[in-house]
Amino acid sequence: MSVQEKQNLSRRGFLKIAGISGTALCLGLYMSAEAEAKVVNPAQVPAEGDIELAVWIIINTDGKVTLICHRAEMGQGVYHSIAQIIAEELEVDLYGVDIQLTQGDEKKYGSQLTGGSSTIRGSYKNLLKLSATAREVLIMAATARWTVPVTECYAELGHVIHKPSGKKFHYGELVAEAAKLTAPKDVKLKARADYKLIGKPSQRRDSPLKTNGEAIFGIDKRIPGLQFAAVERNPRLRGKVKSFDASAALKVPGVTRVFKVVMGIWDTDREGVAVVANSTWAAMQGKKALKVDWDDNGFEHVSSPEIFKHQRELLQTSEGLSVKTQGDPNGIISSAKDKLDVFYETPYQSHSCMEPVNCIAHWQGDKVEIWGPVQAPNWIQDYISKKMGLAREKVIVNMTFLGGGFGRKAMPDYPHEACVISKEMGAPVQVVWSREDDATQGPYRPGISYRGEGVVENGTISAIKFRMAGQNNDHWRSGDSGRPNRSTTEGFLASYFASIKNISFADVPFKTPVPTSFWRSVYASTNGFAYESFMDELAHKAMKDPLDFRREYLKDERSQKLIDKMEEVSGWKSKTKNQGYGVAITECFSSTVGHIVKVSKKNAGGIHIDKVWVVVDCGWYVNPDIIKAQVEGSVVMALGAATIHEITFKDGRVEQSNFYDYKMPRINDIPPTEVYIMENDANAGGMGEPGLPAFAPALTNAIFDLTGKRIRKLPFSLNMV
Amino acid sequence: MININVNGKAHQIDADPNMPLLWVIRDIIGLTGTKFGCGVAQCGACTVHLNGDAVRSCVTKVSRAEGQKVVTIEGLSQHNDHPAQLAWNKENVPQCGYCHSGQIMSAAVLLRENPHPNDTEIDSAMAGNICRCGTYQRIRKAIHLAAELQRKESTSK
Numbered sequence: 001m002s003v004q005e006k007q008n009l010s011r012r013g014f015l016k017i018a019g020i021s022g023t024a025l026c027l028g029l030y031m032s033a034e035a036e037a038k039v040v041n042p043a044q045v046p047a048e049g050d051i052e053l054a055v056w057i058i059i060n061t062d063g064k065v066t067l068i069c070h071r072a073e074m075g076q077g078v079y080h081s082i083a084q085i086i087a088e089e090l091e092v093d094l095y096g097v098d099i100q101l102t103q104g105d106e107k108k109y110g111s112q113l114t115g116g117s118s119t120i121r122g123s124y125k126n127l128l129k130l131s132a133t134a135r136e137v138l139i140m141a142a143t144a145r146w147t148v149p150v151t152e153c154y155a156e157l158g159h160v161i162h163k164p165s166g167k168k169f170h171y172g173e174l175v176a177e178a179a180k181l182t183a184p185k186d187v188k189l190k191a192r193a194d195y196k197l198i199g200k201p202s203q204r205r206d207s208p209l210k211t212n213g214e215a216i217f218g219i220d221k222r223i224p225g226l227q228f229a230a231v232e233r234n235p236r237l238r239g240k241v242k243s244f245d246a247s248a249a250l251k252v253p254g255v256t257r258v259f260k261v262v263m264g265i266w267d268t269d270r271e272g273v274a275v276v277a278n279s280t281w282a283a284m285q286g287k288k289a290l291k292v293d294w295d296d297n298g299f300e301h302v303s304s305p306e307i308f309k310h311q312r313e314l315l316q317t318s319e320g321l322s323v324k325t326q327g328d329p330n331g332i333i334s335s336a337k338d339k340l341d342v343f344y345e346t347p348y349q350s351h352s353c354m355e356p357v358n359c360i361a362h363w364q365g366d367k368v369e370i371w372g373p374v375q376a377p378n379w380i381q382d383y384i385s386k387k388m389g390l391a392r393e394k395v396i397v398n399m400t401f402l403g404g405g406f407g408r409k410a411m412p413d414y415p416h417e418a419c420v421i422s423k424e425m426g427a428p429v430q431v432v433w434s435r436e437d438d439a440t441q442g443p444y445r446p447g448i449s450y451r452g453e454g455v456v457e458n459g460t461i462s463a464i465k466f467r468m469a470g471q472n473n474d475h476w477r478s479g480d481s482g483r484p485n486r487s488t489t490e491g492f493l494a495s496y497f498a499s500i501k502n503i504s505f506a507d508v509p510f511k512t513p514v515p516t517s518f519w520r521s522v523y524a525s526t527n528g529f530a531y532e533s534f535m536d537e538l539a540h541k542a543m544k545d546p547l548d549f550r551r552e553y554l555k556d557e558r559s560q561k562l563i564d565k566m567e568e569v570s571g572w573k574s575k576t577k578n579q580g581y582g583v584a585i586t587e588c589f590s591s592t593v594g595h596i597v598k599v600s601k602k603n604a605g606g607i608h609i610d611k612v613w614v615v616v617d618c619g620w621y622v623n624p625d626i627i628k629a630q631v632e633g634s635v636v637m638a639l640g641a642a643t644i645h646e647i648t649f650k651d652g653r654v655e656q657s658n659f660y661d662y663k664m665p666r667i668n669d670i671p672p673t674e675v676y677i678m679e680n681d682a683n684a685g686g687m688g689e690p691g692l693p694a695f696a697p698a699l700t701n702a703i704f705d706l707t708g709k710r711i712r713k714l715p716f717s718l719n720m721v
Numbered sequence: 722m723i724n725i726n727v728n729g730k731a732h733q734i735d736a737d738p739n740m741p742l743l744w745v746i747r748d749i750i751g752l753t754g755t756k757f758g759c760g761v762a763q764c765g766a767c768t769v770h771l772n773g774d775a776v777r778s779c780v781t782k783v784s785r786a787e788g789q790k791v792v793t794i795e796g797l798s799q800h801n802d803h804p805a806q807l808a809w810n811k812e813n814v815p816q817c818g819y820c821h822s823g824q825i826m827s828a829a830v831l832l833r834e835n836p837h838p839n840d841t842e843i844d845s846a847m848a849g850n851i852c853r854c855g856t857y858q859r860i861r862k863a864i865h866l867a868a869e870l871q872r873k874e875s876t877s878k
Contacts, residue, residue: 075817075854204812210818211809212801213754213794217819220753228748254739280757354758354766354819354853403756403819435759459841625813629859633816636855638822659763659851667857668844 024569055108055136056127057086057415063158063172064097065090071084071123072114072375073206074163074405075633076688077626080204084622085124088191089131091155092171099205104377104397105327107575108458112399114375115410115518117589120622124684132187140184140336141177142169174423176563192620192681201625206401218373219358219432227361229431230283230419231261232290232690233272234443236652238513239273239421241295248289249275254282256288257316263417265443265515266476270413274421287434302512302653304447304482308345311449311469311510315343319465320508321484327502329453333689336455340537345713346526347646348447349519350477355403356438361418362428375403383412384419388397389514406637407518411443439662440654444647445472446520450530455650461553463502466531469510473517484509491524491586492531495556514649521689524588528693529642529700529714532584536701538711547572547583547596548702555584562617562678564595569676570596570613579610580655580706584697591618591685593631595698597671599706606719607703609639609671614691619682626673627687634691643695725786727752728796736782742776743767745783746793754794754822758851765850768823769793775830777849794822797829804874805829808867816854824850828864832871838864 058066067086073079079099085222090178110122112342127637136153143150143162152163161168192199234241246258254277261274275286314320322701333339348608359372368390374380377397385392402409414431422429433441449469472485484507497503519525539549550565566583567573575581578600585594613633621627646660656662675691698712703721716721723734726749736745746755746769755778758766760806762777769778771790797803801810805828807816815821824847831838831846838846843864852860 069754073826075815077816112787162809190733201813204815206818207810207815208801210821211794211806211825212797212814212824213752215818216753219757220747222751224754245784279740279744279748281740281748284760352853354756354764354817354851356757381740402817404817432757434825435764629813629856633855636857637853658761660761664764664851664853664858665855666851667847667860670855670857673858 014542015097020239024130024673052397056130057090057176059171059202059584061172061175061361063170065092065096065158065171067685068100068102070102070109070112071119071397071589072112072402072405072409074114074373074375074402074409077204077623078114078119078384081120081222081622081626082123083417084126084197084202084484085127086131088195089128090135092158094197094205096149096158097178101399101401103399104381105141106378110304112377113379113410114405115407117591117688117690121590121684121686123618124622128189129187132189134180136184136187137178138171138180140176140181141174142654144177145169145174149396177260181322198622199624201623203464204626206363206471209215210652212451217355217403218371218434219355219362219403221360221362221400221480222430223362223371225229225428227276227425227427227429228277228280228283229274229275229276230280230287230434231272231417231430231437232287232292233267233270233429233437234294234296235440236299237270237442237515238299239271239294241273242293242295244293248291250290251288252277252282253288254256254278254318254662256423257395257425258286261417261420263420265411265413266381267479268515276425284434289437293435296494296652299511299652302514302649303651305651307447307512308449312343313512314450314469315451315467318508320469320506323484323488323505323507323595325504326497327463329463329465329502329504332455332502333453333465336454336462338438340452340456342534342537342542342712343454344450344452346448346529347714348443349445349641349645350439350512350647351404351406351408351655352438352442352520352662352664353402353404353406353408356435357408357414357433358426358431359415360430362424363416363419363422363426367396369398370415370418371398371400372415372418373400373405374415375402375405377413377637379410379413382456384416387416388419390425408443409464411517425680435659439657440505443476443517443556445525446473446516448526452529452530452534454534454538456538459542459544461500461538461542464500464534465504466534467506468527468530468552469508470526471510471512471514471516472507473522476516479480485523487523489527490522490527491588493554493559493585493592495554495559499553519522520634521588521692524586526643528584528586529696532586532694533700533712535705536584536697545612550585558617558678558680558682559585562592562615565615565678566594566596566613569615569674572596580704582698582700582702582705584694584701586690586693588693589686590683591616591687591690593617593690593694595694595704597695597698599699599702601706607706607721609699609718612671612673612695614673614675615678616676616687616691618685618687618690619680619683621677621687621721624677626678631685631691633671634689635695636665638692643716643718644700646715676711723783723787725789726792727791728793733875736783738782740767740783741779742781742783743778743787743793743817744827746778746791752793752795755824758820758865763851765827766823768850770826770830773830775841777826794826803829804867805832806865807870808863811866812859812863814856814859814863815836820850820852824852824860828860828867829866832867836839836868836871838868848860854876
């Protein structure tokens with residue numbers, strides 16, 4: 001993920017204007033690695049190399065403006081915030097434009113992988129420049145028509161206005177003229193203080209569509225001739241179909257066909273039996289009536305106790321693969337009389353998007369068209385192309401709204417399965433996973449064990465040594481490279497490295513056949529618990545206030561300000577006897593987020609979470625209300641993963657199946673959460689995920705503060721503390 | 722043939738009487754605002770009104786709706802302006818938005834039955850609806866606002 005992001009960020013963006021049939025002005029960003037800043041009309045010059053013009057803004061001659069959302073909208077708000085950025089510099093009414101979801105097209109848009117909280121931080125500079133250039137071109141066109149100086153004109157709400165005379169053109173009237181112009185090279189962007197939209201809350205454009213049933217999620221998409229499929233897959237995650245009996249399934253009214261399917265999940269194949277019918281329900285009934293004999297000979301039958309026992313053994317016996325070492329932590333730790341040496345454990349988790357995994361594929365011989373809730377259309381194109389022998393551009397991926405994603409819907413497995421079934425049927429087919437399929441088939445956030453060793457002398461940290469043992473998601477995707485997990489330090493604040501002289505991180509390779517993948521905030525979601533719990537343990541060992549302890553080691557200006565803000569809003573220093581306060585700060589996808597959790601004892605026993613304060617430093621930002629919403633939601637998701645649910649395995653099968661045994665936080669479970677955003681002009685950081693990792697350690701640190709009980713294994717029950 | 726009235730419109734449905742109302746609404750009638758989430762009445766994404774009561778359509782056989790009135794999210798108001806819908810938009814409640822058809826249908830019944838719900842009453846009425854994005858804090862706020870809008874609406878009538 002980060003490699004592709006870096007490629008995108010390193011691309012130099014140049015602007016071009018495309019006049020399309022004289023009826024619309026399209027303004028795009030020319031994504032090119034070429035250094036030559038030549039701005040031309042691409043109608044005259046063909047696209048260079050394999051890079052095409054990416055069109056984000058379309059203005060029709062009647063003045064209608066359409067903006068493109070090139071990334072997946074799965075709740076994180078890019079449908080609105082991309083438009084908010086463009087509308088700001090383009091000077092159009094944010095509520096008067098059309099917004100379109102688009103197709104997968106990496107040549108046009110760069111990577112569309114909506115993961116790593118990358119959309120705004122990866123695109124905002126280019127989008128601002130693109131939109132400001134479009135505005136300036138329209139002003140130039142108007143001044144040419146009026147033969148007045150540019151300085152006498154300005155743009156507002158989709159019009160260019162001549163200030164002295166009050167004359168105006170709507171943008172559509174300028175399209176034909178503008179399409180002939182050359183875009184200016186260096187357009188002046190607005191100062192932050194002059195923003196009308198950016199930096200301010202606004203009603204999300206997708207909100208009304210989501211309150212009256214109008215929004216089309218993948219599962220809602222309909223095309224002519226659509227058939228419906230449900231698939232019974234091996235409950236042991238691996239292995240083949242030995243045989244199956246379709247007779248009962250075929251008797252279910254509406255069921256038309258039953259056949260074996262092979263679905264790829266990265267480099268592994270998974271077998272199942274597909275039931276195709278004229279409605280989703282009929283397909284599901286048919287699936288229930290199937291009798292399948294599975295052959296999972298030769299595959300390891302994993303169980304959770306064995307997984308975590310094995311991880312613990314590895315952490316006790318192996319140094320692992322070094323990821324980062326500075327100073328001599330080993331020397332200090334091995335010669336220390338008194339050291340802290342503890343283990344942490346975080347469970348496997350399911351993404352459990354509210355919209356179950358689903359996908360439509362329409363195989364048409366020389367091409368396939370796909371509609372679905374997908375986070376990574378380009379990966380799907382790559383994967384289907386490779387697995388099914390089609391050219392990449394013959395795999396057309398249409399993006400719909402996603403009912404949650406959290407990393408699960410970045411996988412190309414379910415689109416592949418839909419393609420295989422559609423090809424067999426020779427018809428468009430929608431495959432819908434049941435909640436049970438979703439819970440029992442994964443992929444999952446990997447369960448990980450950590451070992452933290454540390455020495456504190458005279459109230460300061462002498463050395464820290466961290467090791468992790470858990471599955472490496474990269475190995476599922478691209479094979480075992482033999483390299484350590486590249487996310488081993490994810491979550492740990494970079495500025496700790498400036499003040500902790502002797503510190504090391506290592507990854508102890510660990511494998512199981514369990515399919516794993518990114519889960520909101522990825523490794524920061526588990527690393528953060530281990531590392532920030534350990535910092536708390538060191539603070540107590542040093543007899544220091546945990547917030548002051550972080551102040552001592554996070555010396556950069558932004559961290560200092562963040563900590564001051566956390567102290568101020570939470571009333572940290574004014575805590576009383578029967579309250580527990582816990583702090584944790586993590587860094588994730590270029591944003592730093594600090595949580596303070598306040599807890600008390602319930603009369604009936606157990607712990608009550610009284611309050612959560614979250615302070616976010618994400619640098620430059622678009623919409624404070626969306627940021628707050630992302631953090632509020634992250635707290636709820638983190639609460640679930642820390643105190644309510646986990647995926648466990650027994651004899652190779654997942655033990656949970658639906659929301660009655662993989663329980664979710666509900667409205668009556670959640671703590672009141674206040675979110676604050678730091679103001680600075682640093683580069684934008686991510687916000688869809690970074691709000692999550694610090695919650696769990698802040699909570700368990702608060703429980704330690706209140707009770708003296710240290711929780712090192714998630715999940716735990718608040719009622720049992 | 723099964724006769725049901727959905728959002729004021731009469732439908733004659735040719736389906737297995739055991740087919741859940743959810744799939745009749747989505748796959749036969751073609752209204753996709755009502756969502757499939759769990760299939761076992763655990764998450765509330767499929768909530769519709771059956772003669773004014775909030776029911777989980779994923780476990781309600783279509784035969785039970787024979788001759789009855791069903792209202793889905795598409796039929797809750799003409800212009801997305803039921804007090805709950807207005808409040809949901811005002812508070813920017815939806816994130817992914819998938820569960821909110823069900824959330825709003827549950828909230829609408831609560832607001833009709835209890836025009837002044839407090840936090841505890843809201844929690845108990847809404848505890849059957851899961852939101853994986855975790856919008857609960859805003860749902861609560863929106864229901865308070867909706868109650869206020871509803872009171873204003875009824876005074877102005």
